[in-house]
Amino acid sequence: MGTFAVTGSASGMGAAVTARLIADGHRVIGVDRQTADVVADLSTEAGRTEATRAVLDLADGHLDGAVMAAGLGPTPRKEHLVATVNFLGVRDLLTGWRPALEAAGGKAVVIGSNSSTTTPLVPRSAVRRLLAGDVDGAVRVMRRFGPAAGAFTYAASKIAVTRWARRAAVTRAWAGSGINLNVIAPGAVMTPMLRTQLQGQNAGQLRAFPIPTRRFGDPENIAAWIVMMLGPAAADMAGSMVVVDGGTDAHFRSDHWPAPVPLRSLARYGFRFLRHDAHVVD
Amino acid sequence: MGTFAVTGSASGMGAAVTARLIADGHRVIGVDRQTADVVADLSTEAGRTEATRAVLDLADGHLDGAVMAAGLGPTPRKEHLVATVNFLGVRDLLTGWRPALEAAGGKAVVIGSNSSTTTPLVPRSAVRRLLAGDVDGAVRVMRRFGPAAGAFTYAASKIAVTRWARRAAVTRAWAGSGINLNVIAPGAVMTPMLRTQLQGQNAGQLRAFPIPTRRFGDPENIAAWIVMMLGPAAADMAGSMVVVDGGTDAHFRSDHWPAPVPLRSLARYGFRFLRHDAHVVD
Numbered sequence: 001m002g003t004f005a006v007t008g009s010a011s012g013m014g015a016a017v018t019a020r021l022i023a024d025g026h027r028v029i030g031v032d033r034q035t036a037d038v039v040a041d042l043s044t045e046a047g048r049t050e051a052t053r054a055v056l057d058l059a060d061g062h063l064d065g066a067v068m069a070a071g072l073g074p075t076p077r078k079e080h081l082v083a084t085v086n087f088l089g090v091r092d093l094l095t096g097w098r099p100a101l102e103a104a105g106g107k108a109v110v111i112g113s114n115s116s117t118t119t120p121l122v123p124r125s126a127v128r129r130l131l132a133g134d135v136d137g138a139v140r141v142m143r144r145f146g147p148a149a150g151a152f153t154y155a156a157s158k159i160a161v162t163r164w165a166r167r168a169a170v171t172r173a174w175a176g177s178g179i180n181l182n183v184i185a186p187g188a189v190m191t192p193m194l195r196t197q198l199q200g201q202n203a204g205q206l207r208a209f210p211i212p213t214r215r216f217g218d219p220e221n222i223a224a225w226i227v228m229m230l231g232p233a234a235a236d237m238a239g240s241m242v243v244v245d246g247g248t249d250a251h252f253r254s255d256h257w258p259a260p261v262p263l264r265s266l267a268r269y270g271f272r273f274l275r276h277d278a279h280v281v282d
Numbered sequence: 283m284g285t286f287a288v289t290g291s292a293s294g295m296g297a298a299v300t301a302r303l304i305a306d307g308h309r310v311i312g313v314d315r316q317t318a319d320v321v322a323d324l325s326t327e328a329g330r331t332e333a334t335r336a337v338l339d340l341a342d343g344h345l346d347g348a349v350m351a352a353g354l355g356p357t358p359r360k361e362h363l364v365a366t367v368n369f370l371g372v373r374d375l376l377t378g379w380r381p382a383l384e385a386a387g388g389k390a391v392v393i394g395s396n397s398s399t400t401t402p403l404v405p406r407s408a409v410r411r412l413l414a415g416d417v418d419g420a421v422r423v424m425r426r427f428g429p430a431a432g433a434f435t436y437a438a439s440k441i442a443v444t445r446w447a448r449r450a451a452v453t454r455a456w457a458g459s460g461i462n463l464n465v466i467a468p469g470a471v472m473t474p475m476l477r478t479q480l481q482g483q484n485a486g487q488l489r490a491f492p493i494p495t496r497r498f499g500d501p502e503n504i505a506a507w508i509v510m511m512l513g514p515a516a517a518d519m520a521g522s523m524v525v526v527d528g529g530t531d532a533h534f535r536s537d538h539w540p541a542p543v544p545l546r547s548l549a550r551y552g553f554r555f556l557r558h559d560a561h562v563v564d
Binding site for chain 2 (some may be wrong): 050115116118120121122153155158159160169171174175176186210211217220222225228236237238240242243244245249250251252254255258260265266272274278279
């Protein structure tokens, strides 16, 4: 059976997918701040470097899959921490693990969020700065928005990490090297994080947020989707965002996506069309 | 085990999912122009009405799932046929089957296409007309574009059917009634339709289209995703478009989606926020 790395393995969706993989007979190398094979703090560069290296050692350079479930929810006054863990905690580790995934023909799943499509007015310049690795700059932009900074930072971190994954997934280093990298975007899932939020001062706001299926997500269901995205049928999936959110994204954005390539993007489209490293080989 | 209706069951993805469901012990009621339990021509209103009724009779009013795989590829000079089968052939049948899906707590999967996000300049007015059921009007718009009419019609039919599904999926009649309706968007899949196209005059164009995984899709893989979308983990999915296209969508559109709710949509967002038929019930 395979060897899988799971960040955020100690609780919530990371714990659910860890349990599923172990039940299926796989080996899981868990990464978390406590109660994990690799104990690490992904909010520091040293912690990310050490976690990357420790997993590669334990996996002996072969990873059949990686699940990037470590992350923080919207947290007022913790903008720097949220942006760092949610974005750099995925980008840096996956970049370091890429050769081990290639060696095993592996697959990787990033936990995004439907906040990436259902949050209004997230500043685009913050997303751009995150993608450039400039967390300080992104947080400076976000803090201009006062009480909205927490929600904006969370949404921007999830947009940035999804965009990073979509950009990377289709390159020669990933899809072209037999690695399938994709994103799952849950809505509110019944995890310890949500339970805490439902007891906090924003509980009313959380309950007012529309979910057409009229239930919070089940961590076991999300784990089943992640396992599917780590399995053989994902060989034909690259750079996709699989939204499993009870319908909130479609409730707010049904007409915004899918959409045709617009006129202003035609030059880029033509350029991308001519890239000759992404054609079928017989 | 369950009873499932599959349109386009005689070939391609419809046949692959039919075989999978039968192998898993389910009963499939196939709908196709030939070699099917229900032989029907979905390009005529009488054919669609008759197919809807015949399946309901055979299923005794209980459907655990429906897979809408009947459809035509881009076909020059057949714009009316393509638009009718690809859009009305899904909308009319699913609308008729909805009560049977509700009776069984069923799930439905529409076969969209990554053409809905990777085709440039598809006329929005054609999509709007299709959504209003005005196939004649949509085709008139498309024919103005001469040689592009075939590609535009195919893409517009897939945008329209995906948008229709996303709009319907989150309503009280679907998600609110326990039915999970979602869309799968494959790229080029190795089906009889693609094999024919690869021997035709547009073979060069087809092979030039970027696919980062460097392979055409495997119908068995697509069938596995559809079966997943018909299974218990799909209870938390509504109105999603699951792209399984080897990365072409991400190759062209990585930065276009996900995207925050823009300023111009803020009024609609607020209105949708206040809809009180889509909140969690304890």
